[in-house]
Amino acid sequence: METHEEFSWRGRRVHWSRRGSGPPVVLCHGTPWSSALWAPFADALSSQYTVHLWDMPGYGRSSKDDGHDVSLAVQGELLADLLRFWGGPPPHLVTHDIGGAVTLRAHLLHGAPIASLALIDVVALAPWGSPFYRLVGENAAVFEALPAAMHEALLREYVSGAAAGDLTGDQLRMLAEPWLGPEGQRAFYRQIAAADQAHTDEIEPLYPTVGVPTLVAWGTADTWIPADRAHRLAGVIPGARLELIDGAGHLVQLDAPVAVTAALQRWLGSVTA
Numbered sequence: 001m002e003t004h005e006e007f008s009w010r011g012r013r014v015h016w017s018r019r020g021s022g023p024p025v026v027l028c029h030g031t032p033w034s035s036a037l038w039a040p041f042a043d044a045l046s047s048q049y050t051v052h053l054w055d056m057p058g059y060g061r062s063s064k065d066d067g068h069d070v071s072l073a074v075q076g077e078l079l080a081d082l083l084r085f086w087g088g089p090p091p092h093l094v095t096h097d098i099g100g101a102v103t104l105r106a107h108l109l110h111g112a113p114i115a116s117l118a119l120i121d122v123v124a125l126a127p128w129g130s131p132f133y134r135l136v137g138e139n140a141a142v143f144e145a146l147p148a149a150m151h152e153a154l155l156r157e158y159v160s161g162a163a164a165g166d167l168t169g170d171q172l173r174m175l176a177e178p179w180l181g182p183e184g185q186r187a188f189y190r191q192i193a194a195a196d197q198a199h200t201d202e203i204e205p206l207y208p209t210v211g212v213p214t215l216v217a218w219g220t221a222d223t224w225i226p227a228d229r230a231h232r233l234a235g236v237i238p239g240a241r242l243e244l245i246d247g248a249g250h251l252v253q254l255d256a257p258v259a260v261t262a263a264l265q266r267w268l269g270s271v272t273a
Contacts, residue, residue, distance in 0.1 A: 007054075007085055009078050012068055015061040016054035016082070020046025023115075023272045024088055027053050028079070030097020030123070031191055032159065034060030036174050037096070037253050044261050049268065052091070054082065056102070060178050064187035072098060072199035076105025080112035090115040092268060096253070097225075098123045101200050108206045116213040116271040118264065121222050121250050125204060125229050126197055132158070133195055140193040144186045151185050152176065164221040164249030171254055207236045214240040215267045219248030219255060241267075 002019040017035070019042060027038040035053040042051040055062040057078065058070035079102055083091065090113040095103045100122025106112040136143055146154070159175045160167055167175075179188040214237045218230035227244060234242040243263055248255035 007082055009057075009081060012057040012065070012078070013063040014054060014057060014078070014082060016052060017042075018050060018052050019043070020049055020051050022049040023268075024086070024091035025049040025051045025268065026083070026091045026093050027051065028093060028095040028099030028103055029056070029059065030095075030099045031059070031195075032155075032179060032188060033097065033175065034178050036060065036178075037251075038094075040257065041094075041253065041261060041264065045264065045268070049092075049272075052086065058187050058191050064183050066186060066190070069194065070187075070191045071194045071196060072101050072105060075102040076199075077110055079103065079106040080110035083112050083114075092116045092118070092271060094118040094120070094264060095122055096120045097250070098195075100124050101203075104203055104207070104210075105199065107212075108203050108209070114212055116215075116267075117210070118215040118217065118267055119233065120217045120260070121219055121225055121230075121252055122233070123225065124200055124207075124233055126201060128197055128200070128225065129195060130224075133192055136189050136192040137195070140189050143189040146185070148180075148185065151188075152180060155179055155188065162224055162250040164219065164247060164251075164255045167251075167254065207233070208238060210237045213271045215243060215263075216240050217243045217245060217252075217260075217263055217267075219245045219250060219252040221247055221255075222250045222252075224250040243267075 004017045007014040029035050035055050045051050056075050092115050093103050100119045155176050216230050216234040218227045220227050234240040245256050245259050252260050
């Protein structure tokens with residue numbers, strides 16, 4: 001049975017859901033995505049695991065209040081508190097994009113107990129960011145004021161660039177929907193403007209201290225965060241397992257859903273046996 005609930009944290013409303021039964025698994029999304037990207041995988045895993053989905057504040061169905069900090073620092077602290085709120089045994093974390101940095105910060109800086117880590121095309125190693133990020137950071141108010149049609153066209157072009165192949169109309173709608181309307185448009189540029197490599201620079205020296213089983217999985221055709229980072233990251237986390245997903249871009253969940261599902265089932269099976 002699936003439940004949909006909210007966690008209140010420092011004035012923010014965090015939408016989360018839970019389904020299935022068995023060892024706890026938490027799926028963490030990145031940017032500019034939401035938990036909707038992980039939903040089909042949560043369904044597939046729920047026959048064996050208790051699967052949690054959640055939207056970071058500023059994303060998806062969680063609150064998008066203009067005055068709230070949505071930086072990686074805040075998200076990491078929030079995740080640590082959310083995991084404590086859920087309780088139970090330490091969960092297995094499956095992460096994507098900035099969800100990786102958020103989870104690593106929650107674990108390494110805030111003591112969040114976790115059983116294992118799956119880091120999939122994650123933001124974790126310098127350098128990261130793009131010229132578009134820098135442009136938005138310097139001109140966030142201008143982008144927030146774009147006419148709605150121009151914003152939607154830019155948004156669709158931007159998210160399409162994360163996939164190795166063409167996205168379907170339904171996939172584009174799923175990815176774009178949380179960022180439409182006045183509130184969504186402001187939130188989209190606000191979370192880009194808040195991106196700061198300093199938040200991964202702070203924890204990068206700590207990666208050799210990660211003491212839980214770790215999978216590093218990556219799409220070989222990822223143009224947002226090239227696969228050389230996978231090799232580097234697996235090399236600094238003790239005992240990390242490396243798995244490459246041929247032909248998949250940054251949106252591995254949409255480019256190679258069967259391969260990603262199989263990789264997660266193998267991984268979770270190995271760490272919960």
